[in-house]
Amino acid sequence: MGFNSFKRALWAYHINTGSCNGCDIEILATLTPRYDVERFGIVLVGSPRHADVLLVTGPVARQMASRVKRVYEQVPDPKMVIVVGNCGIEGDVFHESYNLVGPVDQIIPVDVYVPGCPPRPEAIIEAVVKAWVKLEKAEQGVR
């Protein structure tokens, strides 16, 4: 797979909107020596202003809605959003909770969904690659 427009490393910012931490642990697992996504240039960064991709976990608790929206707005264009886990996709076991305003795609636009409770690291990596391809196309559109 050759990239023509997006030639640098892909930086991702991870935000937890009320997750049980299961998906967060799987995201961290992708960075461990077994999967080691950093060898492909995929790095987790500490600020959305440095990121190309937003990794969102959790079903969006009421208190987190404005925060996730603000974080999304702080990511420079073009940007991709990946929702990791069933909670962010449709609420999963929390879907009837009084304190949820999600799922994520009701708050911010989502590009890639990764179902699972929690999803396997391989699925998360595949989603990031899909986002990367989409970002490549978006980057060409910007030029």
Added chain:
Amino acid sequence: MVSLPFWNPVICIIAFAILTAIACLFTSRGQKKYKKGTAQTEVFLSGEEPPAVEQRHIKSHNIYWGFFKTLKEYYDPTVRAHTGIVNDFIIWFIAIAALTAVILLIASLT
């Protein structure tokens, strides 16, 4: 006799120009896609709304944190004494005036 270190303003100017050129090089290679005037150029505070520009400063209390920490034994009772109630200040005033009068009286007798 203490010898002065080497000093030449021309070298300083050249060094400043080189450092400025390096800074400009770094800046020119930075991310250009940030949209000015949007949240993309705002301060990131873990998703919290950043305070107004005039509110972004380090409070003097933070600067003197170590000072207050070191002198905690002194400041704690004095801060407690400053209740903000006028009656308390008057009582302190009368007490200190009485103590001063007693000291002066003893001093005048000896």
